[in-house]
Protein backbone atom coordinates (compact mmCIF):
# COMPACT_ATOMS: atom_id res chain seq x y z
CA UNK A 591 0.00 0.00 0.00
CA UNK A 592 1.10 3.59 -0.45
CA UNK A 593 1.80 5.11 2.96
CA UNK A 594 2.45 8.70 4.04
CA UNK A 595 4.10 9.10 7.47
CA UNK A 596 3.37 12.78 8.04
CA UNK A 597 4.68 13.13 11.61
CA UNK A 598 7.71 10.85 11.17
CA UNK A 599 8.27 7.15 11.80
CA UNK A 600 11.15 5.32 13.52
CA UNK A 601 13.83 3.49 11.51
CA UNK A 602 12.51 0.20 12.86
CA UNK A 603 8.99 1.00 11.65
CA UNK A 604 10.25 2.10 8.26
CA UNK A 605 12.32 -1.08 7.85
CA UNK A 606 9.40 -3.32 8.86
CA UNK A 607 7.05 -1.61 6.40
CA UNK A 608 9.51 -1.75 3.52
CA UNK A 609 10.38 -5.39 4.21
CA UNK A 610 6.64 -6.06 4.24
CA UNK A 611 6.42 -4.75 0.67
CA UNK A 612 4.80 -1.39 1.49
CA UNK A 613 5.69 1.90 -0.18
CA UNK A 614 6.54 4.60 2.35
CA UNK A 615 6.67 8.37 1.83
CA UNK A 616 8.19 10.28 4.74
CA UNK A 617 7.21 13.90 4.31
CA UNK A 618 5.99 16.69 6.56
CA UNK A 619 3.20 18.18 4.51
CA UNK A 620 1.58 21.27 6.05
CA UNK A 621 -2.01 20.72 7.16
CA UNK A 622 -3.49 22.98 4.46
CA UNK A 623 -1.64 21.13 1.65
CA UNK A 624 -2.27 17.63 2.93
CA UNK A 625 -5.43 16.79 0.96
CA UNK A 626 -3.80 17.77 -2.34
CA UNK A 627 -0.67 15.75 -1.56
CA UNK A 628 -2.69 12.66 -0.60
CA UNK A 629 -4.78 12.89 -3.78
CA UNK A 630 -1.85 13.59 -6.12
CA UNK A 631 0.11 10.66 -4.69
CA UNK A 632 -2.83 8.32 -4.26
CA UNK A 633 -1.94 7.76 -0.58
CA UNK A 634 -3.90 4.88 0.97
CA UNK A 635 -2.49 4.92 4.50
CA UNK A 636 -1.97 8.11 6.47
CA UNK A 637 0.25 7.78 9.56
CA UNK A 638 0.25 10.61 12.11
CA UNK A 639 1.27 11.40 15.67
CA UNK A 640 -0.54 14.25 17.46
CA UNK A 641 0.59 17.15 15.25
CA UNK A 642 -1.37 16.34 12.08
CA UNK A 643 -5.14 16.74 12.43
CA UNK A 644 -7.33 14.26 10.58
CA UNK A 645 -10.73 15.92 10.65
CA UNK A 646 -13.91 15.33 8.63
CA UNK A 647 -12.95 17.79 5.88
CA UNK A 648 -9.65 16.00 5.21
CA UNK A 649 -11.34 12.59 5.28
CA UNK A 650 -14.03 13.77 2.83
CA UNK A 651 -11.41 15.31 0.54
CA UNK A 652 -9.32 12.11 0.30
CA UNK A 653 -11.29 9.18 -1.15
CA UNK A 654 -8.10 7.10 -1.60
CA UNK A 655 -7.60 6.76 2.19
CA UNK A 656 -8.11 3.24 3.50
CA UNK A 657 -6.22 3.30 6.81
CA UNK A 658 -5.41 6.06 9.30
CA UNK A 659 -2.69 5.05 11.74
CA UNK A 660 -1.95 6.95 14.95
CA UNK A 661 1.56 6.26 16.19
CA UNK A 662 0.75 6.67 19.87
CA UNK A 663 -2.25 6.53 22.18
CA UNK A 664 -4.52 9.60 22.11
CA UNK A 665 -6.71 9.83 19.02
CA UNK A 666 -8.26 13.20 19.82
CA UNK A 667 -6.62 14.66 16.68
CA UNK A 668 -8.58 12.22 14.49
CA UNK A 669 -12.33 12.10 13.82
CA UNK A 670 -12.29 8.38 14.51
CA UNK A 671 -16.00 7.54 14.37
CA UNK A 672 -16.50 9.61 11.22
CA UNK A 673 -13.61 7.86 9.46
CA UNK A 674 -14.83 4.42 10.53
CA UNK A 675 -18.34 5.32 9.33
CA UNK A 676 -16.81 5.84 5.89
CA UNK A 677 -15.18 2.41 5.97
CA UNK A 678 -11.68 3.66 6.82
CA UNK A 679 -9.75 1.58 9.36
CA UNK A 680 -8.37 3.64 12.23
CA UNK A 681 -5.59 2.08 14.31
CA UNK A 682 -3.24 3.18 17.09
CA UNK A 683 -0.58 1.69 19.37
CA UNK A 684 -2.22 1.85 22.82
CA UNK A 685 0.51 0.30 24.94
CA UNK A 686 3.80 0.90 23.09
CA UNK A 687 4.60 4.16 24.89
CA UNK A 688 3.14 3.44 28.36
CA UNK A 689 6.49 2.91 30.04
CA UNK A 690 8.05 6.02 28.47
CA UNK A 691 5.17 8.24 29.56
CA UNK A 692 5.25 6.77 33.08
CA UNK A 693 9.00 7.44 33.27
CA UNK A 694 8.33 11.02 32.14
CA UNK A 695 5.85 11.38 35.02
CA UNK A 696 8.60 10.36 37.46
CA UNK A 697 11.21 12.52 35.71
CA UNK A 698 8.91 15.46 36.47
CA UNK A 699 8.07 14.30 40.02
CA UNK A 700 11.75 13.99 40.93
CA UNK A 701 12.49 17.35 39.34
CA UNK A 702 9.59 18.99 41.20
CA UNK A 703 10.42 17.39 44.55
CA UNK A 704 14.00 18.75 44.36
CA UNK A 705 13.03 22.03 42.66
CA UNK A 706 15.38 21.27 39.75
CA UNK A 707 13.24 23.34 37.39
CA UNK A 708 13.85 26.35 39.67
CA UNK A 709 17.59 25.74 39.97
CA UNK A 710 17.90 25.27 36.19
CA UNK A 711 16.40 28.71 35.70
CA UNK A 712 18.49 30.43 38.38
CA UNK A 713 21.97 28.88 38.05
CA UNK A 714 23.15 30.41 34.80
CA UNK A 715 21.78 33.87 35.45
CA UNK A 716 22.21 34.73 39.08
CA UNK A 717 25.25 35.60 41.17
CA UNK A 718 26.16 34.63 44.71
CA UNK A 719 23.35 36.41 46.53
CA UNK A 720 20.70 34.62 44.54
CA UNK A 721 22.57 31.36 44.96
CA UNK A 722 21.71 31.50 48.68
CA UNK A 723 18.02 31.82 47.81
CA UNK A 724 18.47 28.83 45.57
CA UNK A 725 19.89 26.82 48.45
CA UNK A 726 16.92 27.87 50.56
CA UNK A 727 14.63 26.56 47.88
CA UNK A 728 16.42 23.21 48.22
CA UNK A 729 15.40 23.12 51.89
CA UNK A 730 11.79 22.81 50.74
CA UNK A 731 12.73 19.67 48.82
CA UNK A 732 11.11 16.37 49.78
CA UNK A 733 11.62 12.65 49.21
CA UNK A 734 9.12 10.63 47.22
CA UNK A 735 9.46 7.71 49.61
CA UNK A 736 6.68 7.56 52.20
CA UNK A 737 4.52 10.14 50.38
CA UNK A 738 1.03 9.59 49.00
CA UNK A 739 0.62 9.59 45.23
CA UNK A 740 -2.73 9.93 43.49
CA UNK A 741 -3.05 8.45 39.99
CA UNK A 742 -6.06 9.41 37.88
CA UNK A 743 -6.68 6.68 35.32
CA UNK A 744 -5.64 3.04 35.48
CA UNK A 745 -4.90 2.15 31.87
CA UNK A 746 -1.49 1.19 30.53
CA UNK A 747 0.26 4.37 31.69
CA UNK A 748 -1.49 4.55 35.09
CA UNK A 749 -0.46 0.96 35.82
CA UNK A 750 3.20 1.62 34.93
CA UNK A 751 3.13 4.71 37.17
CA UNK A 752 1.72 2.67 40.06
CA UNK A 753 4.44 0.00 39.67
CA UNK A 754 7.16 2.65 39.76
CA UNK A 755 5.53 4.37 42.76
CA UNK A 756 5.55 1.09 44.69
CA UNK A 757 9.25 0.72 43.92
CA UNK A 758 9.80 4.25 45.26
CA UNK A 759 8.06 3.29 48.52
CA UNK A 760 5.07 5.53 47.92
CA UNK A 761 1.54 5.03 49.19
CA UNK A 762 -0.69 4.85 46.11
CA UNK A 763 -4.32 5.85 45.52
CA UNK A 764 -6.02 5.38 42.13
CA UNK A 765 -9.11 7.16 40.81
CA UNK A 766 -11.15 5.47 38.08
CA UNK A 767 -14.66 6.14 36.73
CA UNK A 768 -15.86 2.94 38.46
CA UNK A 769 -14.27 1.60 41.66
CA UNK A 770 -12.65 -1.80 41.13
CA UNK A 771 -9.92 -4.14 42.33
CA UNK A 772 -7.17 -5.11 39.92
CA UNK A 773 -3.89 -6.88 40.35
CA UNK A 774 -0.64 -5.63 38.89
CA UNK A 775 2.64 -7.47 38.69
CA UNK A 776 6.12 -6.10 39.37
CA UNK A 777 8.68 -7.99 37.29
CA UNK A 778 12.34 -8.19 38.30
CA UNK A 779 15.42 -8.91 36.18
CA UNK A 780 15.79 -12.40 37.58
CA UNK A 781 12.27 -13.24 36.40
CA UNK A 782 10.66 -13.01 39.85
CA UNK A 783 7.23 -11.40 40.00
CA UNK A 784 5.41 -9.80 42.90
CA UNK A 785 1.67 -9.18 42.60
CA UNK A 786 -0.16 -6.28 44.22
CA UNK A 787 -3.92 -5.85 44.57
CA UNK A 788 -4.93 -2.26 43.83
CA UNK A 789 -8.34 -1.02 44.94
CA UNK A 790 -9.42 2.03 42.98
CA UNK A 791 -11.97 4.62 44.07
CA UNK A 792 -14.49 6.65 42.06
CA UNK A 793 -14.84 9.33 44.75
CA UNK A 794 -12.85 12.41 43.69
CA UNK A 795 -13.05 14.20 47.06
CA UNK A 796 -11.98 11.16 49.06
CA UNK A 797 -9.20 10.56 46.52
CA UNK A 798 -7.78 14.09 46.46
CA UNK A 799 -7.90 15.02 50.13
CA UNK A 800 -4.57 13.66 51.41
CA UNK A 801 -2.34 13.54 48.32
CA UNK A 802 1.25 14.79 48.27
CA UNK A 803 1.64 14.10 44.54
CA UNK A 804 -0.93 13.81 41.75
CA UNK A 805 -0.59 12.54 38.18
CA UNK A 806 -3.26 12.49 35.49
CA UNK A 807 -3.18 9.64 33.00
CA UNK A 808 -6.55 9.67 31.27
CA UNK A 809 -7.68 10.41 27.71
CA UNK A 810 -8.90 13.94 26.99
CA UNK A 811 -12.04 14.75 28.99
CA UNK A 812 -15.05 16.89 28.07
CA UNK A 813 -14.49 19.88 30.30
CA UNK A 814 -11.88 20.24 33.03
CA UNK A 815 -11.28 17.27 35.32
CA UNK A 816 -9.23 19.46 37.69
CA UNK A 817 -10.65 22.94 38.22
CA UNK A 818 -11.13 25.37 41.16
CA UNK A 819 -13.52 22.99 42.93
CA UNK A 820 -11.00 20.12 42.82
CA UNK A 821 -8.06 22.32 43.89
CA UNK A 822 -10.08 23.20 47.02
CA UNK A 823 -10.28 19.49 47.87
CA UNK A 824 -6.47 19.11 47.85
CA UNK A 825 -4.20 19.65 50.81
CA UNK A 826 -1.70 22.51 50.66
CA UNK A 827 1.69 21.85 49.10
CA UNK A 828 0.68 19.21 46.52
CA UNK A 829 2.87 18.54 43.44
CA UNK A 830 1.00 17.85 40.19
CA UNK A 831 2.12 16.34 36.86
CA UNK A 832 -0.01 16.35 33.70
CA UNK A 833 1.24 14.26 30.78
CA UNK A 834 -2.31 13.39 29.62
CA UNK A 835 -3.86 16.19 27.55
CA UNK A 836 -4.16 19.95 27.74
CA UNK A 837 -7.63 20.89 28.98
CA UNK A 838 -7.72 18.14 31.59
CA UNK A 839 -6.49 20.74 34.11
CA UNK A 840 -7.78 24.31 33.94
CA UNK A 841 -4.47 26.16 33.43
CA UNK A 842 -5.82 29.42 34.85
CA UNK A 843 -7.08 27.70 38.03
CA UNK A 844 -3.69 25.96 38.32
CA UNK A 845 -1.87 29.29 38.32
CA UNK A 846 -4.32 30.62 40.94
CA UNK A 847 -3.73 27.51 43.06
CA UNK A 848 0.06 27.99 42.81
CA UNK A 849 -0.26 31.64 43.84
CA UNK A 850 -2.51 30.67 46.78
CA UNK A 851 0.12 28.18 48.01
CA UNK A 852 -2.18 25.20 47.40
CA UNK A 853 0.13 23.76 44.72
CA UNK A 854 3.87 23.70 45.55
CA UNK A 855 4.90 22.89 42.00
CA UNK A 856 3.45 21.47 38.82
CA UNK A 857 4.83 19.96 35.64
CA UNK A 858 3.02 20.15 32.34
CA UNK A 859 3.91 18.12 29.26
CA UNK A 860 0.62 18.99 27.54
CA UNK A 861 -1.19 22.30 27.18
CA UNK A 862 -4.51 23.87 26.29
CA UNK A 863 -2.65 25.58 23.45
CA UNK A 864 -0.03 23.53 21.57
CA UNK A 865 2.61 23.92 20.27
CA UNK A 866 2.89 27.34 21.96
CA UNK A 867 1.47 27.40 25.49
CA UNK A 868 0.24 30.54 27.27
CA UNK A 869 2.98 32.97 28.32
CA UNK A 870 1.64 32.90 31.89
CA UNK A 871 2.75 29.23 32.03
CA UNK A 872 6.10 29.73 30.34
CA UNK A 873 7.05 32.50 32.78
CA UNK A 874 5.89 30.80 35.98
CA UNK A 875 8.86 29.63 38.15
CA UNK A 876 6.72 27.03 39.93
CA UNK A 877 6.16 25.17 36.68
CA UNK A 878 8.39 22.56 35.08
CA UNK A 879 7.53 22.31 31.39
CA UNK A 880 8.19 19.95 28.51
CA UNK A 881 6.72 20.22 25.00
CA UNK A 882 4.58 17.04 24.73
CA UNK A 883 7.51 14.63 25.02
CA UNK A 884 5.97 11.85 27.14
CA UNK A 885 6.12 9.20 24.43
CA UNK A 886 9.22 10.63 22.84
CA UNK A 887 11.91 8.05 23.55
CA UNK A 888 13.88 5.92 21.10
CA UNK A 889 12.41 2.84 22.78
CA UNK A 890 8.77 3.93 22.57
CA UNK A 891 9.07 5.20 18.99
CA UNK A 892 10.67 1.91 17.88
CA UNK A 893 7.87 -0.09 19.46
CA UNK A 894 5.26 2.27 17.97
CA UNK A 895 6.80 2.00 14.47
CA UNK A 896 6.99 -1.78 14.53
CA UNK A 897 3.50 -2.20 15.96
CA UNK A 898 2.04 0.12 13.31
CA UNK A 899 3.92 -1.75 10.57
CA UNK A 900 2.65 -5.13 11.80
CA UNK A 901 -0.95 -3.89 11.85
CA UNK A 902 -0.69 -2.30 8.39
CA UNK A 903 0.91 -5.36 6.80
CA UNK A 904 -1.85 -7.52 8.26
CA UNK A 905 -4.64 -5.14 7.16
CA UNK A 906 -3.12 -4.70 3.69
CA UNK A 907 -3.93 -8.36 2.95
CA UNK A 908 -7.65 -7.53 2.92
CA UNK A 909 -7.14 -4.87 0.21
CA UNK A 910 -5.40 -7.19 -2.28
Ligand SMILES: O=C(O)[C@H](O)COP(=O)(O)O
Pocket residue numbers: 639640641661662663664665687882883884885886
Ligand atom coordinates in the same frame (compact mmCIF):
# COMPACT_ATOMS: atom_id res chain seq x y z
O1 LIG B 1 -1.12 10.18 22.84
C1 LIG B 1 0.08 9.95 22.79
O2 LIG B 1 0.54 8.89 22.34
C2 LIG B 1 1.04 10.96 23.35
O3 LIG B 1 0.38 12.13 23.70
C3 LIG B 1 2.23 11.24 22.44
O4 LIG B 1 1.90 12.08 21.37
P1 LIG B 1 3.01 12.31 20.21
O5 LIG B 1 3.07 11.07 19.40
O6 LIG B 1 2.52 13.48 19.41
O7 LIG B 1 4.29 12.60 20.89
